[in-house]
Amino acid sequence: MTKKLPLEGVKVLEMGNFVAAPFAGKIFAEFGAEVIKIEEPTSGDPLRNWRLMHGNTSIWWYVQARNKKSITVNLRKSEGQNIVKQLVKKVDVVLENFKPGTLEKWGLSYEELKKINPSIIMTRISGYGQTGPYRDKAGFGSVAEAIGGLRYLTGYPDRPPVRVGIAIGDLVAGMYAVIGTLMALHVRDKDAEKRGQLIDVALYESVFSLLEGMLPEYVLTGVVRERSGSTLPGVAPSNTYECKDGKHVVIGGNSDNIFQRLMKTIGREDIANDPRYSNNQGRAENVEFIDSVIESWTKKHTLEEVLTMLDDALVPAGPIYSIKDIVNDVQYKERDMLLPVKLEDGKECLFPGIVPKLSDTPGEMKWIGPKLGEHNEEIYMGLLGYSHGQLKKLKKEGVI
Structure with a gap:
C-alpha cells in the first residue's frame, strides 16, 4: 500500500519568484502538499532562465519547481486578481515574496483575502519584513546576508567580506517560511473557528x-x-588542514575527549595529557600552536590515510567535496540523496534527494519542474470549473 504523504490534502498557492518563496513551496510539494504555482503568462518565473540551461530551461528550475503545478495568471489585470481570489477560496496557504505593498496594490492583501477565506494562512517573505522603516526598500538575499551580519563574518580578516557559495539568505528564509506555515496550520486545525493568520x-x-x-x-x-x-x-581545534597529497581535510577535535583521542592518534600524548589543553578555553587560547601541530602531522600523510586513522579513532573528519565528489560518494547513494531522473528528451540526470527523511511518511519526487502553464486546464477547469471557452477568452485577453 502506498504510504500517505504528511502534507497530503494541504493546498498551497505559490505567488513568488526566484528563490525564497519557491524554495519553501518546493519543500511543501516534496511532502505531499498540492502546490499551485502562479506564473506570469509570457515568460514565467525568471528562475526558468537562470544559471546552466538544458535546452530552453534552467536545470535549477527542474529541481526548484519539482512536484508543483504551474498555472499562468497576469496579476496586474483585474481579471487575474479575481482568479487569485477564486483560488483563495480553495486553498489553505498563500505563499508570496513580492515587495511589501505589491499585493495591497492589487487588492490581494491578507486583510482582503481573509474576508474571502477566514481560514487562509498567508506567508509573506520580503527583504525587511512588512513593517519598519526599511519595509519599502528593495531587498534580495545577497543584501540580507550583508545587513543580517553574515557577510561580515565570511572570509579572512585581511581581505574584504565574501559570500557563501549559495543563496543562503533566501534558502534560510524559505525554511523559516515552511516552519511558520506548519505552526500556523497546526494552530488553525486546533482552533474551533479554524482561523488562519499572517506569517x-x-x-x-x-x-x-x-x-x-x-x-x-x-x-x-x-x-x-x-x-x-x-x-x-x-x-579549538576546528580547522582545515593540508595533507601530503595537497588535498585538505576538515577536523573537528574540539570536545575534550575527542581532543585527547586526536592527540594520541597523531602521536602527541604529551599534549593530550597537558592540563593547559584539557578544556576548550585553554585550547582556544593556544589555537595557533595546536593547529600547527595537527597540520605538521596531516602533511606527512595522504588525505585517505588521514581519514582512515581519524575514523578509526572516532575523531570527526572529512574531505572537502565538490559536486563531482558528491556524485561518487557511497553515503549519498545509500541514503537516496542522488535520485535518478529521466528528462523529457530522454537525458539521464540526478536530482537531490528529499530532506528530512520520515520513517513512515517520507517525501517523494513525482515530477520535475513543469512547463509554463502546464496545469492550466487541470486547475481552471477541474478546480475552478471554467469552460474551454472561458480559458480561450482569458488567454486571448492576456489574463492567463
Whole structure:
C-alpha cells in the first residue's frame, strides 16, 4: 500500500519568484502538499532562465519547481486578481515574496483575502519584513546576508567580506517560511473557528537568527566577532588542514575527549595529557600552536590515510567535496540523496534527494519542474470549473 504523504490534502498557492518563496513551496510539494504555482503568462518565473540551461530551461528550475503545478495568471489585470481570489477560496496557504505593498496594490492583501477565506494562512517573505522603516526598500538575499551580519563574518580578516557559495539568505528564509506555515496550520486545525493568520518572514532576520551568541556577547563584553577564515572562533581545534597529497581535510577535535583521542592518534600524548589543553578555553587560547601541530602531522600523510586513522579513532573528519565528489560518494547513494531522473528528451540526470527523511511518511519526487502553464486546464477547469471557452477568452485577453 502506498504510504500517505504528511502534507497530503494541504493546498498551497505559490505567488513568488526566484528563490525564497519557491524554495519553501518546493519543500511543501516534496511532502505531499498540492502546490499551485502562479506564473506570469509570457515568460514565467525568471528562475526558468537562470544559471546552466538544458535546452530552453534552467536545470535549477527542474529541481526548484519539482512536484508543483504551474498555472499562468497576469496579476496586474483585474481579471487575474479575481482568479487569485477564486483560488483563495480553495486553498489553505498563500505563499508570496513580492515587495511589501505589491499585493495591497492589487487588492490581494491578507486583510482582503481573509474576508474571502477566514481560514487562509498567508506567508509573506520580503527583504525587511512588512513593517519598519526599511519595509519599502528593495531587498534580495545577497543584501540580507550583508545587513543580517553574515557577510561580515565570511572570509579572512585581511581581505574584504565574501559570500557563501549559495543563496543562503533566501534558502534560510524559505525554511523559516515552511516552519511558520506548519505552526500556523497546526494552530488553525486546533482552533474551533479554524482561523488562519499572517506569517511575516524577513530575509535579514532569517540571516540574523543564525548568528549564535554574538548579540549578548557584544552587549556584555563589547567583543565584535570578526572574520576568521577556516577556523571556528573560540572553539579549538576546528580547522582545515593540508595533507601530503595537497588535498585538505576538515577536523573537528574540539570536545575534550575527542581532543585527547586526536592527540594520541597523531602521536602527541604529551599534549593530550597537558592540563593547559584539557578544556576548550585553554585550547582556544593556544589555537595557533595546536593547529600547527595537527597540520605538521596531516602533511606527512595522504588525505585517505588521514581519514582512515581519524575514523578509526572516532575523531570527526572529512574531505572537502565538490559536486563531482558528491556524485561518487557511497553515503549519498545509500541514503537516496542522488535520485535518478529521466528528462523529457530522454537525458539521464540526478536530482537531490528529499530532506528530512520520515520513517513512515517520507517525501517523494513525482515530477520535475513543469512547463509554463502546464496545469492550466487541470486547475481552471477541474478546480475552478471554467469552460474551454472561458480559458480561450482569458488567454486571448492576456489574463492567463
